[in-house]
Amino acid sequence: MAESRRGTSKCTPEVRIGNYIIGETLGVGTFGKVKVGIHKSTGVQVAVKIVNRDKIKALDVAGKLRREILNLWLFRHPHIIKLYQVISTPTDIFMIMEFVSGGELFDFIVKSGKLLEKDARKFFQQIISGVAYCHRHKVVHRDLKPENLLLDSNHNVKIADFGLSNMMQDGEFLRTSCGSPNYAAPEVISGKLYAGPEVDVWSCGVILYALLCGTLPFDDEHIPTLFKKIKAGYFHLPETLSSGVRDLLRRMITVDPIKRATIDEIRRHPWFVVDLPSQLFPQERDEDASIIDKEAVYEVCQACNVTEREVFAALINNDPSEQLCVAYHLIIDNK
DSSP states (O other): OEEEEOOSSSSOOEEEETTEEEEEEEEEOSSEEEEEEEETTTOOEEEEEEEEHHHHHHHTOHHHHHHHHHHHHHOOOTTBOOEEEEEEOSSEEEEEEEOOOSOBHHHHHHHHOSOOHHHHHHHHHHHHHHHHHHHHTTEEOOOOOGGGEEEOTTOOEEEOOOTTOEEOOTTOOBOOOOSOGGGOOHHHHTTOOBOSHHHHHHHHHHHHHHHHHSSOSSOOSSHHHHHHHHHHTOOOOOTTSOHHHHHHHHHHSOSSTTTSOOHHHHHHOTTTTTTOOGGGSOOHHHHTOOOOOHHHHHHHHHHHTOOHHHHHHHHHHTOTTSHHHHHHHHHHHTO
């Protein structure tokens, strides 16, 4: 449970939940707040998503929250926001997540306007790296948009908000209409069956267009008119864009999902591979390798006053909620 402790000064009492000191509010959502937190043992800053149980019931979003927790719990990727721990109380659920200070990609686009192709490509390569990882682990995001793409202090992308995501089953098709209308694929807004990955490809194409043009390919305040534009699939491609990126956009923002580019085709596209960092698409055996960082283990020992044997045991058991595992991953991710 959260607890308060009064210090010697006259300032606001210190609020704690588990091994975290809770600070100021970073943002307010539909059914909760996000606050900054400090991990007491390591001093690492985290984001604490506080979800009120009564609001979950009232808004009937328990499934949405469960999907987000389960999917983030599974993932460990440099361009997907990390979930370190979930703390449950009778009134609230506290999701201890990676803290990023750069805001939303949406705000970056609004502030910067259209980007140079090399700058847009850097963001786009990171987005596709994260989306490819999701798809490889049988998860479709279904709500990719600049508002759900966060930036760290070095302007690296972190994919967030997996509340509308869904696990893919071989041979199974989805019909649920999800996501934000401007970024939703034609088959989604039409209520047609779709396999999953192709709807994320469409959304990524719209995001790339927004990065390059500072506007959306399909936009209208009148939703039925917006849907007509999306289903028709006609959009303006400025001649100022290179022929390579115009070709990629046409392939991604294609109404027929059968003809739409796949993630693998995007990865091989000549425009995409320019200056592509090799670490964005590691070999699967390298990506999942369980190499323990001895320096981080030493720091955990110092911070938590435990032995190396205890830390190694916790990591080998691989219980993500175990305090020593949490401390280890916080240190690794903030090196």
